[in-house]
Amino acid sequence: MSTAALAVEGVSVAFGGVKALSEVSFEVPAGQRWGVIGPNGAGKTTLFDVISGLRRPTAGRVLVGGRDVTGVPAVRRARGGLRRTFQRTQVFGRLTVRDNVLAALEWEGGGGGLPADLVAWPSRRRLESRRRERAEEVLTRCGLADLRDSYAASLPVGQRRLVELARAIVASPSLLLLDEPTSGLDADQTARLGEIVRGLGTTVLLVEHDVGFVMDTCDHLVVLDLGKVIAAGPPSVVRHDPVVRAAYLG
Numbered sequence: 495m496s497t498a499a500l501a502v503e504g505v506s507v508a509f510g511g512v513k514a515l516s517e518v519s520f521e522v523p524a525g526q527r528w529g530v531i532g533p534n535g536a537g538k539t540t541l542f543d544v545i546s547g548l549r550r551p552t553a554g555r556v557l558v559g560g561r562d563v564t565g566v567p568a569v570r571r572a573r574g575g576l577r578r579t580f581q582r583t584q585v586f587g588r589l590t591v592r593d594n595v596l597a598a599l600e601w602e603g604g605g606g607g608l609p610a611d612l613v614a615w616p617s618r619r620r621l622e623s624r625r626r627e628r629a630e631e632v633l634t635r636c637g638l639a640d641l642r643d644s645y646a647a648s649l650p651v652g653q654r655r656l657v658e659l660a661r662a663i664v665a666s667p668s669l670l671l672l673d674e675p676t677s678g679l680d681a682d683q684t685a686r687l688g689e690i691v692r693g694l695g696t697t698v699l700l701v702e703h704d705v706g707f708v709m710d711t712c713d714h715l716v717v718l719d720l721g722k723v724i725a726a727g728p729p730s731v732v733r734h735d736p737v738v739r740a741a742y743l744g
């Protein structure tokens with residue numbers, strides 16, 4: 495059996511008396527796109543916080559590529575190839591769109607660091623030009639090429655969300671978590687986002703309230719309600735599940 499890109503095993507999180515997650519388990523095979531849906535307060539963001547390392551679960555484990563990362567800090571998970579976007583966009587407002595994307599690539603390291611910058615080693619210059627090419631490629635893919643020199647703070651929320659997505663994908667993550675990626679996007683931007691996400695080929699887990707987008711974009715859905723998994727399966731099955739209809743889809 496191949497190793498799952500992501501395994502969530504019996505994860506529980508309690509906030510005082512509130513059980514935000516209760517023994518949540520699922521495995522996402524490599525290369526698949528999975529969606530997490532459920533009503534407000536179901537535990538979706540808490541689940542993302544646990545997977546990305548921002549919150550330690552009260553019980554259970556998280557494995558990425560077969561490796562137990564439950565005790566690994568968020569920054570090391572990110573360096574290991576796990577990238578995430580947030581419900582409230584997180585971009586550098588005072589940097590241009592291109593510099594936002596380039597900054598996300600600096601994580602990759604290499605090329606000799608500061609000393610190499612100071613003496614402009616050829617290896618550093620080559621690395622720099624590869625980074626710029628890669629950033630340009632992703633800006634084009636995200637429909638941001640014409641905005642490359644705009645400051646991120648000057649953009650409307652939909653475009654800021656695309657900048658955040660560009661930052662998340664530029665270093666070719668092995669696991670991408672998207673938290674409400676269509677929020678604030680217009681219909682054209684949502685369609686573009688769907689194309690980008692479907693074309694990535696990487697493992698994606700996304701939380702989303704736009705049910706049409708989720709159904710079109712995901713191979714498989716996990717439905718949470720009050721911190722528990724109440725259903726899981728392909729979108730075509732989940733959408734007809736009477737329990738899901740009662741709890742969420744209506």
Ligand SMILES: Nc1ncnc2c1ncn2[C@@H]1O[C@H](COP(=O)(O)OP(=O)(O)OP(=O)(O)O)[C@@H](O)[C@H]1O
Nearest residue numbers: 509512513514532533534535536537538539540541
């Ligand atoms: N830091 C916290 N302290 C106390 N309770 C919290 C905290 N964070 C979340 N909760 C509670 O945990 C539960 C799950 O919240 P969570 O934000 O994960 O849900 P969600 O499915 O992401 O909701 P939404 O769709 O509104 O974003 C809710 O009852 C929420 O009030």
